[in-house]
Amino acid sequence: MTVFTNTLKNYFREYSKYPLVQTCEGVIRFGEVWEKSDRYIKSLSVFEGKRIGLVSVPSPETLILICALMRLNPKIILFSPFEPSSLIYRYIQETQPLALLCDDNYASKYTASPVPVVSYRKIEEVKQLRISGALDKLQIGEECIFIIMTSGSSASPKKVVLTGSNLLNNAYYSNRNLIFQPGDVWLLSLPLFHVSGLSVLFRSIKSGGSMYIPSGNIRWWEMDLPPEVTHISVVSTIMKRLLDKENYFLRKRIQGILLGGGPIPEGIVRRCYDMGLPLYTTYGLSEMSSQVTTTCPDDTLSHLLTSGKPLVPDTVKIGKDGDIFVRGPCRFQGYLRENTVEQPFDEEGWFVTQDIGKWTSDGYLQILGRKDNVFICGGENIQPEEIENQIMSSGFVDKVMVVPKKDEEYGYVPVAFVDFSEDNKEKALNEYLQERISGIKIPKCYLPFPSEFEEKGIKISRKKLTEWVCNNIKQKGK
Numbered sequence: 255m256t257v258f259t260n261t262l263k264n265y266f267r268e269y270s271k272y273p274l275v276q277t278c279e280g281v282i283r284f285g286e287v288w289e290k291s292d293r294y295i296k297s298l299s300v301f302e303g304k305r306i307g308l309v310s311v312p313s314p315e316t317l318i319l320i321c322a323l324m325r326l327n328p329k330i331i332l333f334s335p336f337e338p339s340s341l342i343y344r345y346i347q348e349t350q351p352l353a354l355l356c357d358d359n360y361a362s363k364y365t366a367s368p369v370p371v372v373s374y375r376k377i378e379e380v381k382q383l384r385i386s387g388a389l390d391k392l393q394i395g396e397e398c399i400f401i402i403m404t405s406g407s408s409a410s411p412k413k414v415v416l417t418g419s420n421l422l423n424n425a426y427y428s429n430r431n432l433i434f435q436p437g438d439v440w441l442l443s444l445p446l447f448h449v450s451g452l453s454v455l456f457r458s459i460k461s462g463g464s465m466y467i468p469s470g471n472i473r474w475w476e477m478d479l480p481p482e483v484t485h486i487s488v489v490s491t492i493m494k495r496l497l498d499k500e501n502y503f504l505r506k507r508i509q510g511i512l513l514g515g516g517p518i519p520e521g522i523v524r525r526c527y528d529m530g531l532p533l534y535t536t537y538g539l540s541e542m543s544s545q546v547t548t549t550c551p552d553d554t555l556s557h558l559l560t561s562g563k564p565l566v567p568d569t570v571k572i573g574k575d576g577d578i579f580v581r582g583p584c585r586f587q588g589y590l591r592e593n594t595v596e597q598p599f600d601e602e603g604w605f606v607t608q609d610i611g612k613w614t615s616d617g618y619l620q621i622l623g624r625k626d627n628v629f630i631c632g633g634e635n636i637q638p639e640e641i642e643n644q645i646m647s648s649g650f651v652d653k654v655m656v657v658p659k660k661d662e663e664y665g666y667v668p669v670a671f672v673d674f675s676e677d678n679k680e681k682a683l684n685e686y687l688q689e690r691i692s693g694i695k696i697p698k699c700y701l702p703f704p705s706e707f708e709e710k711g712i713k714i715s716r717k718k719l720t721e722w723v724c725n726n727i728k729q730k731g732k
Contacts, residue, residue, distance in 0.1 A: 358373045431565055509532055562618060578611050578621075
Protein backbone atom coordinates (compact mmCIF):
# COMPACT_ATOMS: atom_id res chain seq x y z
CA MET A 255 0.00 0.00 0.00
CA THR A 256 1.44 3.37 -1.01
CA VAL A 257 1.49 6.50 1.13
CA PHE A 258 -1.37 7.99 -0.87
CA THR A 259 -3.64 4.92 -0.69
CA ASN A 260 -2.91 4.59 3.04
CA THR A 261 -3.86 8.26 3.51
CA LEU A 262 -7.05 7.63 1.56
CA LYS A 263 -7.88 4.61 3.71
CA ASN A 264 -7.36 6.59 6.90
CA TYR A 265 -9.79 9.32 5.79
CA PHE A 266 -12.48 6.79 4.88
CA ARG A 267 -11.95 5.03 8.20
CA GLU A 268 -12.05 8.26 10.22
CA TYR A 269 -15.26 9.47 8.56
CA SER A 270 -16.85 6.05 8.00
CA LYS A 271 -20.15 6.97 9.70
CA TYR A 272 -20.57 10.31 7.92
CA PRO A 273 -22.41 10.74 4.59
CA LEU A 274 -20.13 11.13 1.55
CA VAL A 275 -22.75 11.09 -1.24
CA GLN A 276 -26.32 12.34 -1.07
CA THR A 277 -29.10 12.31 -3.67
CA CYS A 278 -32.86 12.74 -3.56
CA GLU A 279 -32.99 8.96 -3.09
CA GLY A 280 -30.83 8.71 -0.01
CA VAL A 281 -27.38 8.78 1.57
CA ILE A 282 -24.21 6.72 1.07
CA ARG A 283 -21.69 6.94 3.92
CA PHE A 284 -17.90 6.93 3.68
CA GLY A 285 -17.73 3.39 5.03
CA GLU A 286 -20.30 2.17 2.53
CA VAL A 287 -18.43 3.78 -0.38
CA TRP A 288 -15.24 2.02 0.70
CA GLU A 289 -17.05 -1.32 0.96
CA LYS A 290 -18.75 -0.85 -2.40
CA SER A 291 -15.41 0.04 -4.00
CA ASP A 292 -14.06 -3.28 -2.70
CA ARG A 293 -16.36 -5.02 -5.17
CA TYR A 294 -14.63 -3.25 -8.06
CA ILE A 295 -11.04 -3.74 -6.90
CA LYS A 296 -10.55 -7.33 -8.07
CA SER A 297 -11.85 -6.63 -11.57
CA LEU A 298 -10.04 -3.30 -11.92
CA SER A 299 -6.70 -4.56 -10.60
CA VAL A 300 -5.56 -5.09 -14.21
CA PHE A 301 -5.28 -1.29 -14.42
CA GLU A 302 -3.01 -0.93 -11.38
CA GLY A 303 -0.40 1.68 -12.31
CA LYS A 304 -1.77 1.89 -15.88
CA ARG A 305 -3.86 4.32 -17.93
CA ILE A 306 -7.64 4.04 -17.93
CA GLY A 307 -10.17 6.36 -19.59
CA LEU A 308 -13.33 7.42 -17.77
CA VAL A 309 -16.33 9.19 -19.28
CA SER A 310 -17.43 10.90 -16.11
CA VAL A 311 -20.92 12.05 -15.16
CA PRO A 312 -21.83 12.98 -11.56
CA SER A 313 -23.49 9.89 -10.07
CA PRO A 314 -22.98 7.72 -6.99
CA GLU A 315 -21.66 4.93 -9.24
CA THR A 316 -19.05 7.22 -10.83
CA LEU A 317 -17.83 8.44 -7.43
CA ILE A 318 -17.58 4.90 -6.07
CA LEU A 319 -15.68 3.82 -9.19
CA ILE A 320 -13.22 6.74 -8.86
CA CYS A 321 -12.63 5.86 -5.21
CA ALA A 322 -11.94 2.25 -6.21
CA LEU A 323 -9.54 3.28 -8.97
CA MET A 324 -7.64 5.65 -6.66
CA ARG A 325 -6.73 2.66 -4.50
CA LEU A 326 -4.91 1.11 -7.49
CA ASN A 327 -2.78 4.17 -8.32
CA PRO A 328 -3.66 4.26 -12.03
CA LYS A 329 -3.58 7.19 -14.44
CA ILE A 330 -7.26 8.16 -14.79
CA ILE A 331 -7.96 10.12 -17.97
CA LEU A 332 -11.21 12.06 -17.62
CA PHE A 333 -13.36 12.56 -20.72
CA SER A 334 -16.47 14.69 -21.19
CA PRO A 335 -19.70 12.90 -22.15
CA PHE A 336 -20.74 16.08 -23.97
CA GLU A 337 -17.98 15.83 -26.61
CA PRO A 338 -18.79 14.04 -29.89
CA SER A 339 -17.56 10.45 -30.01
CA SER A 340 -15.17 11.23 -32.89
CA LEU A 341 -13.37 13.73 -30.66
CA ILE A 342 -13.18 11.24 -27.78
CA TYR A 343 -11.60 8.73 -30.17
CA ARG A 344 -8.95 11.30 -31.09
CA TYR A 345 -8.22 11.99 -27.43
CA ILE A 346 -7.95 8.25 -26.82
CA GLN A 347 -5.31 8.01 -29.55
CA GLU A 348 -3.42 10.91 -27.95
CA THR A 349 -3.59 9.68 -24.34
CA GLN A 350 -3.46 5.89 -24.90
CA PRO A 351 -5.73 4.44 -22.18
CA LEU A 352 -6.06 0.66 -22.16
CA ALA A 353 -9.86 0.80 -21.96
CA LEU A 354 -12.75 3.23 -21.59
CA LEU A 355 -15.09 3.01 -18.61
CA CYS A 356 -18.43 4.79 -18.88
CA ASP A 357 -21.89 5.08 -17.41
CA ASP A 358 -24.36 2.52 -18.76
CA ASN A 359 -26.27 5.27 -20.58
CA TYR A 360 -23.21 6.25 -22.64
CA ALA A 361 -21.71 2.87 -23.60
CA SER A 362 -23.61 2.67 -26.91
CA LYS A 363 -22.19 6.05 -27.96
CA TYR A 364 -18.65 4.64 -28.33
CA THR A 365 -19.16 1.56 -30.50
CA ALA A 366 -16.24 2.55 -32.77
CA SER A 367 -13.81 3.18 -29.90
CA PRO A 368 -10.19 2.21 -30.62
CA VAL A 369 -10.00 0.62 -27.15
CA PRO A 370 -12.47 -1.68 -25.33
CA VAL A 371 -15.48 0.06 -23.78
CA VAL A 372 -16.80 -1.23 -20.46
CA SER A 373 -20.00 0.03 -18.82
CA TYR A 374 -20.29 0.22 -15.04
CA ARG A 375 -22.79 -2.63 -15.04
CA LYS A 376 -20.26 -4.90 -16.76
CA ILE A 377 -17.13 -4.08 -14.78
CA GLU A 378 -16.58 -7.80 -14.19
CA GLU A 379 -15.93 -8.18 -17.91
CA VAL A 380 -12.70 -6.20 -17.52
CA LYS A 381 -11.09 -9.45 -16.34
CA GLN A 382 -11.78 -10.95 -19.77
CA LEU A 383 -9.97 -8.17 -21.63
CA ARG A 384 -6.46 -8.81 -22.88
CA ILE A 385 -4.77 -6.00 -20.99
CA SER A 386 -1.02 -5.77 -21.48
CA GLY A 387 0.99 -6.74 -18.43
CA ALA A 388 3.79 -4.36 -19.38
CA LEU A 389 4.51 -1.37 -17.15
CA ASP A 390 3.12 1.93 -18.30
CA LYS A 391 5.97 3.98 -19.76
CA LEU A 392 4.48 7.02 -18.04
CA GLN A 393 5.93 6.87 -14.53
CA ILE A 394 5.08 9.62 -12.01
CA GLY A 395 5.64 8.48 -8.47
CA GLU A 396 3.54 5.86 -6.70
CA GLU A 397 0.11 7.38 -6.42
CA CYS A 398 -3.07 7.98 -8.34
CA ILE A 399 -2.85 10.37 -11.31
CA PHE A 400 -5.67 12.34 -12.92
CA ILE A 401 -5.29 13.63 -16.47
CA ILE A 402 -7.66 16.50 -17.23
CA MET A 403 -8.33 18.08 -20.63
CA THR A 404 -8.20 21.86 -20.63
CA SER A 405 -9.51 24.22 -23.26
CA GLY A 406 -6.99 26.62 -24.70
CA SER A 407 -5.75 28.36 -27.79
CA SER A 408 -4.11 25.24 -29.22
CA ALA A 409 -5.82 22.94 -31.70
CA SER A 410 -5.99 20.10 -29.19
CA PRO A 411 -6.61 20.56 -25.45
CA LYS A 412 -3.68 20.33 -23.09
CA LYS A 413 -3.60 17.26 -20.86
CA VAL A 414 -2.96 18.42 -17.29
CA VAL A 415 -1.33 15.81 -15.06
CA LEU A 416 -2.38 16.06 -11.40
CA THR A 417 -1.52 13.71 -8.55
CA GLY A 418 -3.96 12.73 -5.86
CA SER A 419 -1.71 14.61 -3.44
CA ASN A 420 -1.99 17.79 -5.53
CA LEU A 421 -5.78 17.61 -5.21
CA LEU A 422 -5.72 16.73 -1.49
CA ASN A 423 -3.37 19.65 -0.81
CA ASN A 424 -5.71 22.05 -2.59
CA ALA A 425 -8.64 20.64 -0.62
CA TYR A 426 -6.79 21.21 2.66
CA TYR A 427 -6.11 24.89 1.96
CA SER A 428 -9.60 25.44 0.54
CA ASN A 429 -11.31 23.90 3.57
CA ARG A 430 -9.15 25.93 5.91
CA ASN A 431 -10.36 29.19 4.31
CA LEU A 432 -13.97 28.31 3.38
CA ILE A 433 -14.83 26.01 6.29
CA PHE A 434 -16.20 22.66 5.10
CA GLN A 435 -16.60 19.89 7.68
CA PRO A 436 -18.72 16.88 8.70
CA GLY A 437 -22.40 17.79 8.47
CA ASP A 438 -21.82 20.22 5.58
CA VAL A 439 -23.05 19.41 2.08
CA TRP A 440 -21.47 20.72 -1.17
CA LEU A 441 -23.67 20.69 -4.27
CA LEU A 442 -21.86 18.68 -6.96
CA SER A 443 -23.17 20.86 -9.77
CA LEU A 444 -20.00 21.02 -11.85
CA PRO A 445 -18.69 18.14 -13.98
CA LEU A 446 -16.20 15.59 -12.68
CA PHE A 447 -14.14 15.80 -15.89
CA HIS A 448 -13.38 19.40 -14.88
CA VAL A 449 -11.15 20.26 -11.92
CA SER A 450 -13.95 22.37 -10.42
CA GLY A 451 -16.09 19.25 -9.96
CA LEU A 452 -13.29 16.84 -9.10
CA SER A 453 -12.06 19.18 -6.37
CA VAL A 454 -15.41 18.87 -4.54
CA LEU A 455 -14.78 15.13 -4.14
CA PHE A 456 -11.36 15.80 -2.61
CA ARG A 457 -12.71 18.52 -0.28
CA SER A 458 -15.21 15.96 0.99
CA ILE A 459 -12.60 13.23 1.45
CA LYS A 460 -10.26 15.63 3.26
CA SER A 461 -12.92 17.07 5.60
CA GLY A 462 -15.63 14.46 6.12
CA GLY A 463 -18.15 16.72 4.37
CA SER A 464 -20.69 15.41 1.90
CA MET A 465 -21.60 15.96 -1.76
CA TYR A 466 -25.16 16.34 -3.03
CA ILE A 467 -25.72 15.14 -6.61
CA PRO A 468 -28.67 16.85 -8.33
CA SER A 469 -31.16 14.66 -10.17
CA GLY A 470 -30.51 13.86 -13.83
CA ASN A 471 -31.78 17.23 -15.10
CA ILE A 472 -28.63 19.07 -16.13
CA ARG A 473 -30.27 22.46 -15.48
CA TRP A 474 -30.04 22.17 -11.69
CA TRP A 475 -30.30 25.95 -11.36
CA GLU A 476 -33.89 25.83 -12.60
CA MET A 477 -34.89 23.71 -9.60
CA ASP A 478 -35.12 24.67 -5.95
CA LEU A 479 -31.89 24.28 -4.01
CA PRO A 480 -32.05 21.09 -1.90
CA PRO A 481 -32.42 22.06 1.78
CA GLU A 482 -29.43 19.90 2.78
CA VAL A 483 -26.97 21.98 0.71
CA THR A 484 -24.63 24.33 2.59
CA HIS A 485 -22.01 25.08 -0.11
CA ILE A 486 -22.17 25.67 -3.86
CA SER A 487 -19.65 26.42 -6.66
CA VAL A 488 -20.92 28.56 -9.53
CA VAL A 489 -19.81 30.63 -12.50
CA SER A 490 -21.15 34.17 -12.83
CA THR A 491 -23.79 33.35 -15.47
CA ILE A 492 -25.42 30.76 -13.22
CA MET A 493 -25.10 33.03 -10.17
CA LYS A 494 -27.05 35.76 -11.97
CA ARG A 495 -29.82 33.30 -12.79
CA LEU A 496 -30.02 32.25 -9.15
CA LEU A 497 -30.14 35.87 -7.99
CA ASP A 498 -32.90 36.62 -10.51
CA LYS A 499 -35.07 33.87 -9.01
CA GLU A 500 -37.16 35.56 -6.34
CA ASN A 501 -36.43 34.31 -2.79
CA TYR A 502 -34.08 31.55 -4.08
CA PHE A 503 -31.68 31.91 -1.18
CA LEU A 504 -34.23 32.59 1.55
CA ARG A 505 -34.56 30.01 4.34
CA LYS A 506 -31.52 28.11 3.07
CA ARG A 507 -28.50 26.82 5.01
CA ILE A 508 -25.97 28.33 2.62
CA GLN A 509 -22.63 28.88 4.35
CA GLY A 510 -20.41 29.38 1.30
CA ILE A 511 -20.83 30.38 -2.36
CA LEU A 512 -17.62 29.90 -4.33
CA LEU A 513 -17.82 32.15 -7.40
CA GLY A 514 -15.20 31.92 -10.15
CA GLY A 515 -14.50 30.35 -13.51
CA GLY A 516 -13.81 33.64 -15.31
CA PRO A 517 -14.51 37.37 -15.09
CA ILE A 518 -17.10 38.24 -12.42
CA PRO A 519 -19.34 41.27 -13.12
CA GLU A 520 -19.30 43.87 -10.37
CA GLY A 521 -23.09 43.99 -10.31
CA ILE A 522 -23.35 40.33 -9.29
CA VAL A 523 -20.89 40.81 -6.44
CA ARG A 524 -22.75 43.89 -5.19
CA ARG A 525 -26.10 42.07 -5.24
CA CYS A 526 -24.67 39.18 -3.24
CA TYR A 527 -23.07 41.56 -0.76
CA ASP A 528 -26.28 43.58 -0.32
CA MET A 529 -28.21 40.35 0.34
CA GLY A 530 -25.66 39.29 2.94
CA LEU A 531 -24.79 36.08 1.08
CA PRO A 532 -21.59 34.26 2.16
CA LEU A 533 -19.76 34.96 -1.11
CA TYR A 534 -16.16 33.90 -1.84
CA THR A 535 -14.71 35.12 -5.14
CA THR A 536 -11.83 33.06 -6.47
CA TYR A 537 -9.21 32.63 -9.18
CA GLY A 538 -8.09 29.15 -10.08
CA LEU A 539 -6.90 26.91 -12.88
CA SER A 540 -6.59 23.22 -13.66
CA GLU A 541 -2.81 23.44 -13.41
CA MET A 542 -3.15 24.34 -9.71
CA SER A 543 -5.76 21.70 -8.82
CA SER A 544 -8.51 24.36 -8.56
CA GLN A 545 -8.30 27.48 -6.36
CA VAL A 546 -5.19 29.67 -6.27
CA THR A 547 -6.56 32.78 -4.59
CA THR A 548 -9.86 33.22 -2.76
CA THR A 549 -11.42 35.92 -0.63
CA CYS A 550 -11.72 35.41 3.12
CA PRO A 551 -14.73 35.07 5.42
CA ASP A 552 -16.38 38.43 6.19
CA ASP A 553 -14.34 40.28 3.55
CA THR A 554 -15.42 43.80 2.59
CA LEU A 555 -17.14 44.65 -0.69
CA SER A 556 -13.89 46.07 -2.10
CA HIS A 557 -12.18 42.75 -1.33
CA LEU A 558 -14.98 40.73 -2.93
CA LEU A 559 -14.47 42.73 -6.12
CA THR A 560 -11.03 41.07 -6.38
CA SER A 561 -10.06 37.40 -6.72
CA GLY A 562 -8.80 37.15 -3.15
CA LYS A 563 -5.52 36.26 -1.46
CA PRO A 564 -3.27 33.25 -2.15
CA LEU A 565 -4.50 30.20 -0.24
CA VAL A 566 -0.89 29.06 0.17
CA PRO A 567 1.92 31.52 1.04
CA ASP A 568 4.67 32.09 -1.54
CA THR A 569 2.77 30.42 -4.39
CA VAL A 570 1.79 33.44 -6.51
CA LYS A 571 3.87 36.23 -8.00
CA ILE A 572 3.34 38.84 -10.70
CA GLY A 573 6.03 39.60 -13.28
CA LYS A 574 6.97 43.01 -14.60
CA ASP A 575 4.48 42.75 -17.49
CA GLY A 576 1.64 41.58 -15.27
CA ASP A 577 2.20 37.86 -15.90
CA ILE A 578 0.84 35.68 -13.09
CA PHE A 579 3.21 32.90 -11.97
CA VAL A 580 2.21 30.04 -9.65
CA ARG A 581 3.92 27.16 -7.85
CA GLY A 582 3.61 25.07 -4.69
CA PRO A 583 2.10 21.81 -3.40
CA CYS A 584 -1.01 22.11 -5.58
CA ARG A 585 0.88 22.72 -8.83
CA PHE A 586 0.48 20.11 -11.55
CA GLN A 587 3.23 17.73 -12.66
CA GLY A 588 3.18 18.92 -16.27
CA TYR A 589 1.41 18.24 -19.56
CA LEU A 590 1.05 14.73 -20.95
CA ARG A 591 2.87 14.24 -24.27
CA GLU A 592 2.43 10.58 -25.29
CA ASN A 593 4.67 8.72 -22.80
CA THR A 594 6.35 11.72 -21.25
CA VAL A 595 5.34 14.66 -19.07
CA GLU A 596 6.44 18.06 -20.33
CA GLN A 597 7.32 20.26 -17.36
CA PRO A 598 7.00 23.97 -18.28
CA PHE A 599 8.54 25.27 -15.05
CA ASP A 600 11.57 27.42 -14.31
CA GLU A 601 14.36 26.40 -11.93
CA GLU A 602 12.36 27.67 -8.93
CA GLY A 603 9.25 25.73 -9.92
CA TRP A 604 7.25 28.71 -11.23
CA PHE A 605 4.65 28.17 -13.96
CA VAL A 606 3.47 31.12 -16.07
CA THR A 607 -0.31 30.98 -16.37
CA GLN A 608 -0.91 33.29 -19.37
CA ASP A 609 -3.23 35.29 -17.08
CA ILE A 610 -2.33 38.88 -16.28
CA GLY A 611 -3.10 40.70 -13.06
CA LYS A 612 -1.98 43.03 -10.32
CA TRP A 613 -1.96 43.23 -6.52
CA THR A 614 -4.09 45.65 -4.54
CA SER A 615 -2.41 47.65 -1.78
CA ASP A 616 -3.55 45.08 0.80
CA GLY A 617 -2.41 41.98 -1.07
CA TYR A 618 -5.51 40.90 -3.00
CA LEU A 619 -5.22 39.73 -6.61
CA GLN A 620 -7.02 41.47 -9.44
CA ILE A 621 -7.27 39.56 -12.73
CA LEU A 622 -6.98 41.80 -15.79
CA GLY A 623 -7.36 39.17 -18.52
CA ARG A 624 -5.41 36.58 -20.48
CA LYS A 625 -2.46 37.22 -22.74
CA ASP A 626 -3.60 34.59 -25.22
CA ASN A 627 -7.01 36.28 -25.56
CA VAL A 628 -5.51 39.57 -26.75
CA PHE A 629 -5.95 40.44 -30.44
CA ILE A 630 -4.94 43.49 -32.46
CA CYS A 631 -7.54 45.79 -34.00
CA GLY A 632 -6.20 48.66 -36.10
CA GLY A 633 -2.86 48.49 -34.29
CA GLU A 634 -4.40 48.52 -30.80
CA ASN A 635 -4.31 45.60 -28.36
CA ILE A 636 -7.83 44.50 -27.51
CA GLN A 637 -8.43 42.64 -24.23
CA PRO A 638 -11.85 40.93 -24.55
CA GLU A 639 -12.35 40.79 -20.77
CA GLU A 640 -12.28 44.58 -20.55
CA ILE A 641 -15.15 44.85 -23.05
CA GLU A 642 -17.06 42.01 -21.39
CA ASN A 643 -16.85 43.65 -17.97
CA GLN A 644 -18.25 46.91 -19.36
CA ILE A 645 -21.07 45.10 -21.18
CA MET A 646 -22.03 43.17 -18.04
CA SER A 647 -21.97 46.32 -15.94
CA SER A 648 -24.64 47.85 -18.20
CA GLY A 649 -27.33 45.57 -16.79
CA PHE A 650 -28.69 44.92 -20.30
CA VAL A 651 -27.29 41.38 -20.70
CA ASP A 652 -27.25 38.11 -18.76
CA LYS A 653 -24.20 36.62 -20.46
CA VAL A 654 -21.50 37.81 -22.84
CA MET A 655 -18.33 36.66 -24.56
CA VAL A 656 -16.25 38.80 -26.93
CA VAL A 657 -14.13 37.20 -29.66
CA PRO A 658 -12.18 38.48 -32.70
CA LYS A 659 -13.46 38.40 -36.28
CA LYS A 660 -11.15 38.86 -39.26
CA ASP A 661 -11.52 42.20 -41.00
CA GLU A 662 -9.79 43.46 -44.16
CA GLU A 663 -9.37 46.99 -42.84
CA TYR A 664 -8.51 46.49 -39.17
CA GLY A 665 -7.06 42.98 -39.13
CA TYR A 666 -9.51 41.86 -36.44
CA VAL A 667 -12.58 43.50 -34.89
CA PRO A 668 -14.48 42.55 -31.73
CA VAL A 669 -17.84 40.81 -31.98
CA ALA A 670 -19.93 39.91 -28.94
CA PHE A 671 -22.09 36.88 -28.23
CA VAL A 672 -24.77 38.01 -25.80
CA ASP A 673 -27.94 36.96 -24.05
CA PHE A 674 -29.88 40.22 -23.70
CA SER A 675 -32.00 40.45 -20.56
CA GLU A 676 -34.61 42.43 -22.52
CA ASP A 677 -35.46 42.84 -26.21
CA ASN A 678 -34.30 45.81 -28.32
CA LYS A 679 -31.46 46.86 -26.02
CA GLU A 680 -28.62 46.84 -28.59
CA LYS A 681 -28.82 50.59 -29.25
CA ALA A 682 -28.95 51.39 -25.53
CA LEU A 683 -25.95 49.14 -24.91
CA ASN A 684 -23.88 50.87 -27.62
CA GLU A 685 -24.72 54.26 -26.15
CA TYR A 686 -23.67 53.00 -22.73
CA LEU A 687 -20.35 51.68 -24.09
CA GLN A 688 -19.57 54.87 -26.02
CA GLU A 689 -19.25 56.70 -22.71
CA ARG A 690 -16.89 54.11 -21.22
CA ILE A 691 -14.55 52.59 -23.84
CA SER A 692 -12.97 53.73 -27.09
CA GLY A 693 -14.94 53.24 -30.29
CA ILE A 694 -12.54 50.64 -31.65
CA LYS A 695 -13.42 48.38 -28.69
CA ILE A 696 -17.19 48.54 -29.16
CA PRO A 697 -18.38 45.25 -30.73
CA LYS A 698 -19.15 45.52 -34.43
CA CYS A 699 -22.12 43.20 -34.01
CA TYR A 700 -24.02 41.30 -31.35
CA LEU A 701 -24.84 37.65 -31.90
CA PRO A 702 -26.92 35.12 -29.95
CA PHE A 703 -25.00 32.17 -28.54
CA PRO A 704 -25.25 29.26 -31.00
CA SER A 705 -27.39 26.42 -29.66
CA GLU A 706 -24.50 23.95 -29.86
CA PHE A 707 -22.64 25.95 -27.22
CA GLU A 708 -25.34 25.70 -24.58
CA GLU A 709 -23.42 25.61 -21.31
CA LYS A 710 -23.29 22.63 -18.98
CA GLY A 711 -22.70 24.61 -15.78
CA ILE A 712 -19.15 25.67 -16.68
CA LYS A 713 -17.77 28.42 -18.85
CA ILE A 714 -18.21 28.29 -22.61
CA SER A 715 -15.06 27.79 -24.68
CA ARG A 716 -13.80 31.08 -26.12
CA LYS A 717 -11.72 29.15 -28.64
CA LYS A 718 -14.77 27.30 -29.98
CA LEU A 719 -16.77 30.50 -30.34
CA THR A 720 -13.86 32.11 -32.21
CA GLU A 721 -13.79 29.12 -34.58
CA TRP A 722 -17.56 29.43 -35.06
CA VAL A 723 -17.18 33.08 -36.08
CA CYS A 724 -14.39 32.18 -38.51
CA ASN A 725 -16.55 29.51 -40.14
CA ASN A 726 -19.90 31.31 -40.15
CA ILE A 727 -19.38 35.10 -40.31
CA LYS A 728 -17.92 36.61 -43.47
CA GLN A 729 -15.14 39.19 -43.45
CA LYS A 730 -16.07 42.76 -44.23
CA GLY A 731 -15.99 43.23 -48.00
CA LYS A 732 -16.19 39.54 -48.76
